[in-house]
Amino acid sequence: MKTEDNQLDLWEVFIQSKSGLPHIHSGSVHASDVKMAMQNARDIYTRRGEGTSIWVVPSKAIKASNPDDNDMLFDPSNDKIYRHPTFYIMPEGAKNI
Amino acid sequence: MTKKEELYLYTLRLGDNALILSHRLSQLCSKGPILEEDLALTNIALDLLGRAQALLKYAGEIEGKNRSEDDLAYRREEKNYYNLLLTEQPNKDFAHVIARQLFISTFEFFLFQELEKSADTTLSAIAGKTIKEVKYHLQHASDWTIRLGDGTKESHDRMQSAINDLWMYTGELFEMNGIDLDLLTQGIAVDTIPLQKKWRDCINSVLNEATLFVPKDTYMQTGSINGVHSEHLGHILAEMQYLQRAYPDAKW
Numbered sequence: 001m002k003t004e005d006n007q008l009d010l011w012e013v014f015i016q017s018k019s020g021l022p023h024i025h026s027g028s029v030h031a032s033d034v035k036m037a038m039q040n041a042r043d044i045y046t047r048r049g050e051g052t053s054i055w056v057v058p059s060k061a062i063k064a065s066n067p068d069d070n071d072m073l074f075d076p077s078n079d080k081i082y083r084h085p086t087f088y089i090m091p092e093g094a095k096n097i
Numbered sequence: 098m099t100k101k102e103e104l105y106l107y108t109l110r111l112g113d114n115a116l117i118l119s120h121r122l123s124q125l126c127s128k129g130p131i132l133e134e135d136l137a138l139t140n141i142a143l144d145l146l147g148r149a150q151a152l153l154k155y156a157g158e159i160e161g162k163n164r165s166e167d168d169l170a171y172r173r174e175e176k177n178y179y180n181l182l183l184t185e186q187p188n189k190d191f192a193h194v195i196a197r198q199l200f201i202s203t204f205e206f207f208l209f210q211e212l213e214k215s216a217d218t219t220l221s222a223i224a225g226k227t228i229k230e231v232k233y234h235l236q237h238a239s240d241w242t243i244r245l246g247d248g249t250k251e252s253h254d255r256m257q258s259a260i261n262d263l264w265m266y267t268g269e270l271f272e273m274n275g276i277d278l279d280l281l282t283q284g285i286a287v288d289t290i291p292l293q294k295k296w297r298d299c300i301n302s303v304l305n306e307a308t309l310f311v312p313k314d315t316y317m318q319t320g321s322i323n324g325v326h327s328e329h330l331g332h333i334l335a336e337m338q339y340l341q342r343a344y345p346d347a348k349w
Contacts, residue, residue, distance in 0.1 A: 007131045007132075008131065029133050030131055030132070030133055031133065032244075035240060036240070036244075039137065039236070039237060039240070040133035040134075040136075040137065042233075043133065043136045043137045043140050044133060044136055047140060
């Protein structure tokens with residue numbers, strides 16, 4: 001049985017764990033406005049030092065790809081080796097790549 | 098009364114405020130209107146419990162009778178608790194929870210800024226840590242007061258009646274006795290008289306924005322500074338102290 005979600009609007013939460021790193025999707029929260037979304041995100045996802053920055057985005061603003069298009073979008077074309085940067089040696093000290 | 102006894106009672110009073118309000122908020126665990134708010138309230142309860150632990154531990158050290166923070170939290174009689182009457186008032190509805198938090202967090206926002214300047218280094222350190230948490234509690238309570246006050250007719254009416262119901266417990270926030278005055282001369286305690294105007298201004302501005310009326314000053318309840326409480330504290334202690342009384346020294 002599917003129950004209707006009557007708990008305010010849905011927002012997606014992105015947390016940056018360290019300055020310089022990307023914001024990573026952590027989950028979602030319910031909230032009636034952006035301020036409440038920010039506070040709820042803080043209460044649920046960053047109470048134990050998980051992050052240094054939070055983004056909240058209305059879930060309805062996100063357009064997801066269609067699974068039917070996966071072939072077209074995500075085929076890695078492994079036969080075309082020139083697509084993959086395997087001929088380089090990573091310089092020492094290059095992090096987070 | 099010796100200086101040690103005064104400092105013990107002053108610290109105990111600060112600790113009891115955090116302990117009893119923490120317990121009140123923890124009673125809402127799993128009963129919040131939505132999951133997110135449930136977590137917000139229990140997070141505040143945890144902040145307060147941490148503060149209570151630090152303050153009661155320090156009180157036990159000052160007293161010097163080998164009593165731990167647990168002994169102080171769970172093994173005192175009702176008349177030996179000094180928490181503000183406001184902290185023990187029941188969770189009548191969500192509006193009452195928010196009004197209580199707004200009044201207390203606004204007070205604590207000013208109190209702990211002053212206490213951070215205390216000549217007592219332990220109290221000053223605890224205050225420094227606390228103020229960060231209180232800023233968040235205050236923002237949470239102010240936002241909800243405005244949202245409910247300036248919301249639907251029902252949320253407005255409930256918020257207004259919560260403000261009206263709890264108003265008579267706000268006079269106590271600024272009460273001082275001989276202990277405060279003695280410790281004040283030593284630069285340890287906070288002078289709460291100047292805080293009263295700041296508190297009023299801050300509350301007025303939140304209530305105005307929330308389209309709520311500031312209640313007329315009525316008779317103000319008092320008593321907690323002498324260990325005299327409303328009927329609610331006994332019930333809280335019965336629940337809180339049950340385990341320690343039934344199974345003394347129980348360990349997990």
